[in-house]
């Protein structure tokens with residue numbers, strides 16, 4: 001934020017102080033290249049997990065980002081693409097259990113139909129978490145914020 005490489009998209013009510021200034025804690029940051037809120041959010045792990053509320057879409061449990069992975073609804077081996085509408089957040093256990101099967105083959109249907117989220121939707125989801133949660137979950141900025149490729 002202070003290097004001005006990111007823009008604050010959304011803030012928490014909570015305020016933090018430095019010796020010289022007072023700022024509201026940001027809850028959602030965007031890299032400048034991605035910024036305009038009319039644009040679609042970048043397809044990153046972090047945004048994917050945020051879309052799904054850091055909740056495994058199969059067992060409905062909540063996890064920290066490090067314990068989550070992403071699952072292809074239609075497995076890659078069966079022609080599934082790495083796109084917003086074919087990817088859901090899953091815990092390691094569910095991801096392994098589902099393996100290379102289609103949802104109808106294993107009876108594992110995601111809680112919510114995967115979809116391309118809007119920036120507003122991600123902002124709304126981001127505000128549901130306490131300030132430190134997302135910060136701690138997001139240990140490796142480059143990893144979580146690298147664009148997923150199909």
Ligand SMILES: [Zn+2]
Pocket residue numbers: 056057058059060061090091092093094095
């Ligand atoms: Zn799970």
